[in-house]
Amino acid sequence: MKNKIPDLLLVVATATAALSASSSRRPWRELHFKAGEDYQEFLAFDLSLGNQQKASEGARLNAELTTQLDALGFNTVRVRNPAVPVVIVPIDKAAGEVLAEAVPLPGQTETLPKGRLVDSALDLRATEAGVTLTTDDRGKLSQAATLPKRMRSSAFLDADNLAELSSAGVTEVPVKRAAAFRWEDWSGRWAFLISALVMTCAVAWKRKLSVVETAAASSGTSLETLRGRLVDLSQRVSGLSDRAAGMSAEELHTEIDALLQGPAYDFVEGRALLQRAAGMSVFALVMDPFSRGERQLSRAWSASVDQHEEEARESITKAAPLIREASEAFPS
Amino acid sequence: MSDSTTTPGGPAKTPYREITPAAIIFGVLIGVVMNAAITYSGLKIGFTIGGSAIAAVLGWGVLRGILRKGTIVENNIAQTVASSVNTSNSGVIFTLPVLFLLGIQLDLVWAIAATTAGAILGVAFIIPTRKQMIEFERLRFPTGTAVAAVLRSPGAGVQKARILLAGIAASMIVFFFTQSDILGLSTYADLGVTGLSKDTLNIGALLSSLGLPWPRTFDLSIAIAPFAFGAGFITGRPGLVVLAGGLLAYFIVAPVAYELSWLPNGTEPEMAANIARGMMSRPLGIGLLMGGALIGLLHALPAISSAMSAMRKPTAGGVERDELPLKVLGIAVILAFLLLFAAAKSTIAGGSIGQAVLIAAVGTAWMWFAGIVIAQCAGMTDWSPISGMALLTVMICLLMTDNQVVPAVLIGAAVCVAITECADMMQDLKTGHLVGGSPRKQQTLELFAAILGPAVCILVVILLAARNTQEFGVPFGPGTDSPAPQAEALKGVIDGIRGGDAPIPLFAMGGVMGALLSLSGLAGLGVLVGLAMYLPLMYLLPYGIGCLIQMRLSKKRGAAWAENMGVPFAAGLIVGEGLLGILFAGIQVLGG
Numbered sequence: 057m058k059n060k061i062p063d064l065l066l067v068v069a070t071a072t073a074a075l076s077a078s079s080s081r082r083p084w085r086e087l088h089f090k091a092g093e094d095y096q097e098f099l100a101f102d103l104s105l106g107n108q109q110k111a112s113e114g115a116r117l118n119a120e121l122t123t124q125l126d127a128l129g130f131n132t133v134r135v136r137n138p139a140v141p142v143v144i145v146p147i148d149k150a151a152g153e154v155l156a157e158a159v160p161l162p163g164q165t166e167t168l169p170k171g172r173l174v175d176s177a178l179d180l181r182a183t184e185a186g187v188t189l190t191t192d193d194r195g196k197l198s199q200a201a202t203l204p205k206r207m208r209s210s211a212f213l214d215a216d217n218l219a220e221l222s223s224a225g226v227t228e229v230p231v232k233r234a235a236a237f238r239w240e241d242w243s244g245r246w247a248f249l250i251s252a253l254v255m256t257c258a259v260a261w262k263r264k265l266s267v268v269e270t271a272a273a274s275s276g277t278s279l280e281t282l283r284g285r286l287v288d289l290s291q292r293v294s295g296l297s298d299r300a301a302g303m304s305a306e307e308l309h310t311e312i313d314a315l316l317q318g319p320a321y322d323f324v325e326g327r328a329l330l331q332r333a334a335g336m337s338v339f340a341l342v343m344d345p346f347s348r349g350e351r352q353l354s355r356a357w358s359a360s361v362d363q364h365e366e367e368a369r370e371s372i373t374k375a376a377p378l379i380r381e382a383s384e385a386f387p388s
Numbered sequence: 389m390s391d392s393t394t395t396p397g398g399p400a401k402t403p404y405r406e407i408t409p410a411a412i413i414f415g416v417l418i419g420v421v422m423n424a425a426i427t428y429s430g431l432k433i434g435f436t437i438g439g440s441a442i443a444a445v446l447g448w449g450v451l452r453g454i455l456r457k458g459t460i461v462e463n464n465i466a467q468t469v470a471s472s473v474n475t476s477n478s479g480v481i482f483t484l485p486v487l488f489l490l491g492i493q494l495d496l497v498w499a500i501a502a503t504t505a506g507a508i509l510g511v512a513f514i515i516p517t518r519k520q521m522i523e524f525e526r527l528r529f530p531t532g533t534a535v536a537a538v539l540r541s542p543g544a545g546v547q548k549a550r551i552l553l554a555g556i557a558a559s560m561i562v563f564f565f566t567q568s569d570i571l572g573l574s575t576y577a578d579l580g581v582t583g584l585s586k587d588t589l590n591i592g593a594l595l596s597s598l599g600l601p602w603p604r605t606f607d608l609s610i611a612i613a614p615f616a617f618g619a620g621f622i623t624g625r626p627g628l629v630v631l632a633g634g635l636l637a638y639f640i641v642a643p644v645a646y647e648l649s650w651l652p653n654g655t656e657p658e659m660a661a662n663i664a665r666g667m668m669s670r671p672l673g674i675g676l677l678m679g680g681a682l683i684g685l686l687h688a689l690p691a692i693s694s695a696m697s698a699m700r701k702p703t704a705g706g707v708e709r710d711e712l713p714l715k716v717l718g719i720a721v722i723l724a725f726l727l728l729f730a731a732a733k734s735t736i737a738g739g740s741i742g743q744a745v746l747i748a749a750v751g752t753a754w755m756w757f758a759g760i761v762i763a764q765c766a767g768m769t770d771w772s773p774i775s776g777m778a779l780l781t782v783m784i785c786l787l788m789t790d791n792q793v794v795p796a797v798l799i800g801a802a803v804c805v806a807i808t809e810c811a812d813m814m815q816d817l818k819t820g821h822l823v824g825g826s827p828r829k830q831q832t833l834e835l836f837a838a839i840l841g842p843a844v845c846i847l848v849v850i851l852l853a854a855r856n857t858q859e860f861g862v863p864f865g866p867g868t869d870s871p872a873p874q875a876e877a878l879k880g881v882i883d884g885i886r887g888g889d890a891p892i893p894l895f896a897m898g899g900v901m902g903a904l905l906s907l908s909g910l911a912g913l914g915v916l917v918g919l920a921m922y923l924p925l926m927y928l929l930p931y932g933i934g935c936l937i938q939m940r941l942s943k944k945r946g947a948a949w950a951e952n953m954g955v956p957f958a959a960g961l962i963v964g965e966g967l968l969g970i971l972f973a974g975i976q977v978l979g980g
Binding site: 066067070071073074075077078079080081082083084100101113134152153154167168169171172173174175177178210212231232233234235236237242248252255256258259262263266309317321324325327336337339340343344347348351352353354355356357358359360361362364366367371 | 402404459460461490519522523524526539540542543632636637640641644645648649650651652653664667668669671672687690691694698710791793821822823824825858859860861862866867868869879880882883884886887888889891892893894897898900901904905907908909910917921947948951952
């Protein structure tokens with residue numbers, strides 16, 4: 057049970073870290089206000105002011121409202137973040153901005169060809185323009201339609217787009233304002249830091265336990281068993297290599313299948329112990345020739361299925377020294 | 389390549405067929421057809437289908453059945469070539485159509501140049517990690533394992549072959565009714581069961597309709613996706629973390645975010661999970677992936693370094709060198725880098741040579757890192773978060789080019805093609821390892837075949853855009869037959885970034901969490917949790933159920949039984965859905 061504590065800590069801390077990180081994206085922030093002061097901030101939610109009065113979401117936090125809220129005992133309030141998601145800017149100051157909504161280009165039209173699918177957005181646009189769209193039974197325009205041209209919402213105002221707006225006589229445009237991330241506005245910051253700290257402790261604890269478990273396993277019989285599997289595989293592959301000359305494809309196939317599904321599979325299943333006990337460098341020294349030998353055995357398996365005895369024998373001959381090399385590299 | 393040779397002093401020896409003209413021609417033809425069909429359907433439905441399993445099954449039929457010559461390793465070469473030509477489509481269609489959506493003219497030459505560079509770099513960069521991921525870590529690469537099960541089926545015994553076929557049949561039957569409306573037939577939705585749409589079952593809605601209480605903010609939908617179940621089964625216990633991560637995103641973060649009003653005003657409880665995923669879980673998941681992968685990479689450096697040393701050493705003992713030599717890879721990387729530089733230089737308005745070099749260099753370095761991340765994800769779960777990588781890449785490139793979209797999207801497309809090639813290359817090499825194929829031969833062919841893919845799918849994209857413009861007045865997006873949902877999503881991200889709204893702090897926080905989780909000693913934990921937070925839960929559920937059933941069977945009947953009997957069935961599930969998916973894509977292409 058004690059060994060499960062770091063796992064449990066890691067799970068809980070990961071969940072709280074994810075939650076506190078997520079809180080940084082919320083569309084509002086807490087504002088400490090002073091009574092009677094006027095702020096360029098806007099309420100994020102409806103607020104009850106008593107006597108069946110309320111301040112609606114989006115209301116500006118002006119002097120009157122801060123006074124009222126102070127009288128009700130509030131000193132903080134949730135305001136929109138960003139305060140103003142859309143601002144109107146003159147066209148000559150709009151370079152590099154992104155349109156918050158579609159902007160009509162006065163005097164210009166565009167023709168939608170027959171066959172264009174009519175979705176709800178297009179339908180709404182046509183209705184606003186007073187144009188009736190005729191559609192077929194598949195919801196496509198049955199004849200071309202002409203609508204007032206406009207620049208799409210979210211268009212990036214580069215030189216070309218600005219020139220198009222200017223030439224259409226547009227003088228100002230609505231552009232987006234994103235919420236800036238501010239450390240002091242992120243109320244979940246301490247929860248995140250504490251969670252990360254707990255995660256660090258849990259990780260350290262887990263690693264310590266892992267070292268203890270590995271030492272216990274290495275000093276016992278597990279590593280010896282693993283070595284035994286590899287030595288057994290090596291001897292059986294060498295033996296098969298010696299006998300292969302007189303064997304048919306079916307016989308070769310049966311023997312190789314037994315090797316791959318028996319000692320080779322068992323060794324692969326237990327390889328993590330070797331990695332933990334001997335480290336990555338020794339692990340690589342063993343696994344490199346082993347894997348190459350195993351691949352040669354797989355090739356021999358495939359060749360025997362394809363009735364190509366010669367290739368099967370050749371591959372077994374190549375596999376034998378590689379598996380032997382792996383067993384010799386296995387730490388004693 | 390010839391059918392027989394004479395050994396001096398000995399009898400005529402018939403070489404074991406591996407690389408043959410038949411395998412290459414077949415692979416290229418099938419790859420081109422699949423690429424075109426999947427590009428079309430991907431622009432229509434928003435996701436793509438892997439081609440390896442289909443190529444393996446078709447290759448078996450053509451090379452062995454019709455030509456009566458194919459061997460297992462020859463068929464492996466055919467599927468390697470086919471999937472290499474095919475795989476670049478997801479990298480292209482998730483990125484380049486965004487230029488059409490933004491009303492920007494696509495420069496065909498530089499688009500092909502950049503994505504071809506990406507394809508070469510993807511293959512060249514991932515080769516040195518083969519030993520680490522496939523031979524040392526033994527990542528499962530479920531599709532690679534499934535393809536190997538198909539290739540090995542003639543020698544695996546009648547019972548295993550029957551199990552594989554049963555899996556394919558079961559998968560096709562289950563999956564058929566999710567797409568049968570394409571043929572004008574009924575789908576699951578027509579059963580009239582509450583919560584059951586044509587391809588998902590909303591368990592929450594079903595329970596509510598039966599009068600059982602179910603919180604409205606808990607989105608418990610499960611996709612009817614046999615492939616996800618099969619991939620989960622092949623992955624087994626390690627994949628269970630993915631399910632846990634999905635539950636964290638959907639059943640903890642989303643409901644809490646809703647209850648504490650962290651979501652925009654007016655969010656309906658049923659929409660909370662999706663909105664929270666877009667705003668919070670996905671960026672956090674991408675950060676976790678990055679942080680986790682970085683630690684995994686640092687941990688694997690000794691093994692990668694050992695593999696690279698082996699690539700420099702001369703061969704001995706008559707055993708072929710495993711990997712393509714570093715010199716060849718180095719030349720490929722330099723040529724591809726120059727191509728990328730030229731594409732960057734030509735598309736940055738007013739850009740200096742230094743800026744183009746910087747962008748090409750960062751893009752190239754990013755391909756290496758992102759490629760390893762994607763290959764790890766594919767190895768552990770079969771999923772590749774390509775759209776997430778596209779998002780990050782485009783964001784970085786936008787920051788470096790002062791918000792210039794064309795070079796950012798071109799480099800983004802190159803990176804996406806590179807990382808899809810990385811994942812595909814490793815899946816193919818896994819198959820090769822299991823059937824005894826030569827990695828070096830696979831790598832050589834993949835390097836050449838990968839070059840063909842981007843041009844094929846870019847041409848399909850351009851043709852479709854031209855047709856749509858003629859018919860609908862716009863090239864892609866809402867109002868056309870090709871809504872290009874992934875590109876539409878990327879457009880939203882680009883708009884957001886250009887408006888200054890990139891979730892960089894969440895990426896960073898996720899990065900810290902991912903790094904810590906990966907330091908825990910559980911291999912790839914940060915990557916798995918990140919992937920889980922990134923993916924929709926409806927696919928994670930069948931995947932997780934597959935993991936649980938594998939664990940249960942391993943406990944009850946033994947690991948060897950689960951491997952010998954369960955894996956062929958699971959492989960069949962992956963192959964069956966893939967086969968039917970490509971069939972439906974073909975029908976859509978022919979039907980217009």
